[in-house]
Amino acid sequence: SVWAHAEIPLRILDAAAMDSLVFGVVLVTDRLTGIIEGRDDEITSNDEPGHDITSLGADRGPGNSEEISYLDGHIRLQYDPIEWTVDNEMSDNPDAASQLRYFNNEAFAMIIPERVEVPLENLREIALQNLESESTEVSVIGRGGVVSRGKQFLTMDVTATLELYRTFMRSYYYSDSSGSFQLICWTSENLGQEYVTVFDRFAAGLRIGP
Secondary structure (H helix, E strand, O other): OOOOOOOOOHHHOOHHHHHHHHHHHHHHHHHHOOHHHOOOOOOOOOOOOOEEOHHHHOOOOOOOOEEEEEOOOOEEEEEOOOOEEEOOOOOOOOOOOEEEEEOOOOEEEEEEEEOOOOOHHHHHHHHHHHHHHHOEEEEEEEEEEEEEOOEEEEEEEEEEEEOOEEEEEEEEEEEEOOEEEEEEEEEEHHHHHHHHHHHHHHHOOEEEOO
16 A cells, blocks of 8 residues: 655644544554564664653652553553543554553553563564554654663654654563563654653653562
């Protein structure tokens, strides 16, 4: 199929266009859930300590947050229910454990846990390979890492054309002996840099281990 390019601010998209944008990312992430079986050869290792985002989630506690757990409770996500709403009707992808919408309907997030441990660099690069196979005009605008509560997450910022719309995606990757984990956040390309801090704040709600 042919993917058209459209520079349309997300704030003026109607409900049908918003659903199309969500579907475009879901279409790609449906393919990402199987990456643990993908290629892992010839992937260069990256040593990126990243900046610490722990303080962005410092105000979350039992009284002002909700929590979702993954991988038998090994990974937990605390989030502000005023900012984010669980909406698992965005797709019927059985591997997407959680799907959330930002309060103003301008941004979205999907959490994909896997029980198999995957080297972080492999996880990120194979995710990119899958994205490139399912969309057009893919550009990596940043590879890096963040630290939250002493745990290292790799990140990747990408722009791509999905279901007619230019999309910005910021993904967070984590893996250890309990399994692997992807947090994929996205919005319209023209709002991407505005939402980086929003996405980092959301990711700062991740808790690993006991």
